[in-house]
Amino acid sequence: MVMPITILKEIGHQLDEDIFPRIKNGGIVTPGESATCSPSWAEENNDERQGKSRHPTRPWPGPIRGQRQTDRPRTSGAASSSVSAELQAQYEGELTAISEAYPGAKVWHQTEGLWLITESILLPGIWQRAVFLTGIPFDRSRIVRSWGFWMGMPLKYPEWIGPRHTNMPDGSICGFEPTDGTWKLGDNLLVLLDLYTLWALRHLHLQIFKRWPGRQVAHFVHERLTELKSTEHCGCGSNNIYSDCCRDKDLRSDRVLEAVKFISAGGAMRFPPNAVMNFINIQDNPPKIDELLPMVQLI
Numbered sequence: 001m002v003m004p005i006t007i008l009k010e011i012g013h014q015l016d017e018d019i020f021p022r023i024k025n026g027g028i029v030t031p032g033e034s035a036t037c038s039p040s041w042a043e044e045n046n047d048e049r050q051g052k053s054r055h056p057t058r059p060w061p062g063p064i065r066g067q068r069q070t071d072r073p074r075t076s077g078a079a080s081s082s083v084s085a086e087l088q089a090q091y092e093g094e095l096t097a098i099s100e101a102y103p104g105a106k107v108w109h110q111t112e113g114l115w116l117i118t119e120s121i122l123l124p125g126i127w128q129r130a131v132f133l134t135g136i137p138f139d140r141s142r143i144v145r146s147w148g149f150w151m152g153m154p155l156k157y158p159e160w161i162g163p164r165h166t167n168m169p170d171g172s173i174c175g176f177e178p179t180d181g182t183w184k185l186g187d188n189l190l191v192l193l194d195l196y197t198l199w200a201l202r203h204l205h206l207q208i209f210k211r212w213p214g215r216q217v218a219h220f221v222h223e224r225l226t227e228l229k230s231t232e233h234c235g236c237g238s239n240n241i242y243s244d245c246c247r248d249k250d251l252r253s254d255r256v257l258e259a260v261k262f263i264s265a266g267g268a269m270r271f272p273p274n275a276v277m278n279f280i281n282i283q284d285n286p287p288k289i290d291e292l293l294p295m296v297q298l299i
């Protein structure tokens with residue numbers, strides 16, 4: 001039996017090499033295929049996955065940089081704030097697959113969209129599980145939002161996962177760059193939930209090893225200076241380590257000005273809105289989806 005910490009370390013090394021792990025049912029994360037993992041771990045998982053589902057593991061789509069897909073043509077450009085029956089049918093149709101991949105998933109149906117609560121085990125043997133509260137709009141003018149929380153024995157209530165790699169100021173998950181085509185409204189929800197699972201796994205790595213594994217994006221100089229360890233990948237998105245990339249430039253910048261920029265963008269106070277905290281604590285009485293999911297910013 002390989003210790004979960006060893007597996008986490010292995011996945012971290014893989015992420016540093018751009019090798020993505022596999023996500024299994026229950027949101028269990030295992031090292032990617034090109035890894036050399038011990039036979040006992042591999043066998044154990046093979047036993048575990050037998051006959052549970054037709055899709056016990058899913059190949060990782062990976063960040064699809066530079067392959068941005070063109071948006072589907074809109075049926076009506078004017079009706080930008082209306083519910084799309086097509087999106088609604090698609091996402092309601094995906095719920096069965098979601099409850100198979102994430103057992104215990106809870107769903108709340110609203111006219112404007114769905115609220116989902118799903119749980120990811122991450123690594124069996126580690127106390128933290130991640131719980132995600134995800135709002136999926138049926139309206140293409142709104143943006144999907146999800147908040148991540150730790151759950152597990154010592155915690156009485158879900159504990160927000162952040163502030164790193166969360167959106168400003170609402171503290172929702174920033175699991176990928178919205179502009180790089182990794183996921184967009186209309187894509188498969190399971191892929192999105194897997195992206196969130198990986199995001200939480202990376203947070204677990206940060207918590208245990210004090211280092212964010214793999215490539216990352218941190219747009220603000222202040223954010224890079226205060227949050228990034230020198231051995232992490234640079235926040236400019238390059239494949240270089242921060243200390244070999246933008247750190248010297250960041251250190252020479254006007255630090256006060258950069259801090260002001262970050263704070264005025266809401267970076268210092270990232271936290272979920274009260275409505276989200278209430279909902280995740282009682283897991284009942286969801287807020288209205290269109291009050292919490294922001295509109296797409298048309299540039």
Ligand SMILES: [Zn+2]
Nearest residue numbers: 234236245246
């Ligand atoms: Zn850089």
